[in-house]
Amino acid sequence: MTPALGLPDVVPDLPEWLHPVRDGAARIQGSDLTRFLPPEGSDPRRGSVLMLFGEDTDGEGGPDLLLTERAHDMRSHPGQVSFPGGKIDPGESVVAAAVREAEEEIGVAPASVEVFAALPELWLPPSNFAVTPVIGWWRDPHPVTITSPEEVHEIHRVSLAELIDPDHRIQVRHPSGWVGPGFLIGEDKDVILWGFTGGIITRFLDFLGWLPPVPEPPVHELPDYMLAEYPDRSADELDILEEDAE
DSSP: OOOOOOOOSSOOOOOGGGHHHHHHHHHOOGGGTOSOOOOTTOOOEEEEEEEEEEEESSSSOEEEEEEEEEOTTOSSSTTOEEOSEEEOOTTOOHHHHHHHHHHHHHOOOGGGEEEEEEOOOEEEGGGTEEEEEEEEEESSOOOOOOSOTTTEEEEEEEEHHHHHOGGGEEEEEOTTSOEEEEEEETTTTOEEEOHHHHHHHHHHHHHHTOSOOOSSOOEEEOOGGGSTTOTTOOHHHHIIIIIOOO
């Protein structure tokens, strides 16, 4: 049984720049984001992630997106940049799970978040895992810290302007030959955002018309710590695992 979404009955008052995000989430189809959707009659494991938009009102950063960098020694997806999230517990709504995981991983206060939309459920066939990205407005942003160091290596609050800057857009190449879209983030722009999360961001921002075309983004190789999970995986397997968003 698919868990209830748990979206609020009344859409919260949002800053004007988030209106296209709200409207786009209402229009987008799963096929706009991925080739892989849960098959009819399937019973996948289910999880949710929190796509949390905020705004740096004290500085010059403007609108931003909260991301986490997974611990580099994790057995699953080491070092990958992702949204806070995890599995949905029995009886828990999709929204409740995403907000709970953000609190458990990096201390995001649930009362500071206004959830206003969700993207379609996406499917990862190799693990039979279905993930729903929940979209929130960080109405009352506050300092966050790593509360689950076994899961999180670093927290990144990434300016949207810097994220979509063509100078920070890349292609990512795996030793198998797999190539997909990515971004350079972090203070020194030396952290690679790629894979499942990079694909969601690429396709959703492109759907909104926020992503300028970059004809030939530079190709970056993955660092060794990100390769621990897939040393012998083929390009076709990675295409499924990481979702080529080009």
